[in-house]
Amino acid sequence: MTTTEVPTAAPPKRVAVPGRPARRRREGAAWVFLSPWVLGACVLTLLPMAVSLYLSFTDYDLFNPPSWVGLRNYTQMFTEDPRYWRSVVATLTYVVIAVPLQLALALAVALALKSMRRGRAFYRSAFYAPSLLGASMSIALVWRAIFNDGGTVDNLFGTGGWVNKPGWALFAVALLTVWQFGAPMVIFLAGLLQIPGELYEAAAVDGASRWRQFAHITIPMLSPVLFFNLVLQTIQAFQVFTPAFAVSAGKGGPADSTLFYTLYLYDRGFVASHMGYASAMAWVLLIVIGAVTAVLFRTSRSWVFYASEGDR
Structure with missing residues (x-):
């Protein structure tokens, strides 16, 4: 009796995916070019942030090894330090004053430049120049001289130096920020030039005034740009340091x-050598900026219009 051998199925052949080696080579090349950025982000950003977070729970004076104190820096900050709360109030007041005024002036100048037929490039560069110069210490010192006793403002109006009056000093610093409206102005101008002219022509045919065109066409169509400038300038305002210093x-x-928040942080960390306390302040500032930014993004759903989404 013979046995019949049942043939076994041959193992499936591996199908080569065309282009896979080339794709892997491209990915490897991409990581090679990205490696300087990844290395810089890890060494110059993530590692210092981790060290700062650890120091916020320690007592560290820059000269002796840090000693663990847990949440003492945070409890002292919120319950035992009145100057901390004065810095919070000063910073919030500055943000509320400076950011709206800066954006309003930037939008007004952008609207004026849009209607210009000649010389737009020159005036755009001229108005943008303060944004390049205003953050320097030299301009801040000149600003102090202008608003000091016997300065330009005192000679013109006879009101005395603003920087020596508690009710006016913060407003003088805010004006320096408002003067640096060039960057948001350029962004506003780019957004205005993208609005179709047909919308204004149709509104004019329907009898809409300039103000109605601005309220019902310009602002809605410009709302994404306005939102971008609002977020950017708010974040920068919370971190202002040089003018106040x-x-x-x-x-x-x-x-x-x-006494802005960053100025008091500098005082605690580098003048008083309480680096642990300053690190805790820095992390609170980071959380607050993140929370404010999240609120702005959340509220943007009700007033930011995107042309690709008709329901917004």
């Missing part, structure tokens, strides 16, 4: 009226 000579005066 120069105008108040690093003291935040008079009467702590220009």
Whole structure:
């Protein structure tokens, strides 16, 4: 009796995916070119952030090894430090004053430049120049001289130096920020030039006034750009340092009226050598900026219009 051998199925052949080696080579080349950025992000950003987070739970004076204190820096900040809360109030007041005024001036100048037929490039560059110069210490010192006793403002109006009056010093610093409206102005101008002219022509045919065209066409069509500038300038305003340092000579005066958050953080960390406390302040600032940005993004759903989404 013979046995019949049942033939076994041959193992499936591996099908080569065309282009896979080439794709892997491209991915490898991409990581090679990205490696400087990845290395810089890890060494210059992520690692310092991790160290700062650790120091926020320690008592560290830059000269002795840090000692673990847990949440003491945070509890002291919120319950035992009145200057901390004065810095919070000064910063919030500055943000509320400077950001809306800067954006309003930037939009007004952008609207004026849009209607210009000749010389637009020259005036756009001229108005943008303060954004390049205003963040420098030299301009801040000149600003202090203008608003100091015997300065230009005092000679013109006879009101005395603003930087020496608690009620006016913060407003002088805010004006320096408003003067640096060039960057948002350029962004506004680019957005205005993208609005179709047919919309204004149709509104004019229907009898809409200039104000109605601005309210019902310009603002809705420009809302994504307005939202971008609002987020960007708000984040920058929370971190303002150089103008307050120069105008108040690093003291935040008079009467702590220009004691901005970052200036007080600098004072605690590098003047008083309480680096652990300063690190805790920095992390609170990061959380607050993140929360404010999240709120702006959340509220943008009700007023930001995107042309590709008709229901927004």
